[in-house]
Amino acid sequence: MVILDIQIPFYKWLEVYKWLEVLKEIRKKSNLPILILTAFSDEEYKIDAFTNLVDGYVEKPFSLPILKARIDSLIKKNYGHLEKFEDKDLSVNFNSYTAKINGEEIDVNAKELEVLKCLLGNNGQVLTRMQIIDYVWKDSAEIPYGRVIDVYMKEFRKKLQLDRMNTIRM
Incomplete structure (x- = not known):
């Protein structure tokens, strides 16, 4: 699973929309579940993220139980079906x-x-x-x-x- 944290303090030089490029690159090579953490509530940004196949989106601030529930849900959805x-x-x-x-x-x-x-x-x-x-x-x-x-x-x-x-x- 990949968790992309948008606007990590030590990466302020990286523009917000560059993270969508990171997402696109991951999707070229992998179907791993991807969860985005962000302080942005911009609807256009969310649409771009989901269009580029992000699996989940959590807005900051969030509680750790909410984050854990989203991670557990994505893991169960993607890996819970043991055949x-x-x-x-x-x-x-x-x-x-x-x-x-x-x-x-x-x-x-x-x-x-x-x-x-x-x-x-x-x-x-x-x-x-x-x-x-x-x-x-x-x-x-x-x-x-x-x-x-x-x-x-x-x-x-x-x-x-x-x-x-x-x-x-x-």
Whole structure:
């Protein structure tokens, strides 16, 4: 993700509209999400920014929670749709709920893969059982007991030969 801060104090020599040139150059080479931070509320400037494919625009002054929400939203929009996972000999397709090791199909159930998808989507973060349940069973009327997560994790670790996930006991 790129965050362009318009009118950074030590770049006052750079004209405001030069930042649109920076935006255009980035777009020539990348589809990274771009968020502009600016004190300008000029409508024409905003139109130019969006015309040149900026993904978000935050006017100064802003609060850090607002900035965080905009960043989280852009990351989720651009990277929140995990469709496939590949690691060594393992290949998982979350759309078709299939998994293969060395090209050989493995018998997995959809909820096991949804738990895995939740964990991969939150890589590096510690999640509680309830956070995983909220993600996996968000559209379901029947919410399972928390310990069901332990069972699903045990099963997909064994089936998919994933030994790099850690469980933290509290």
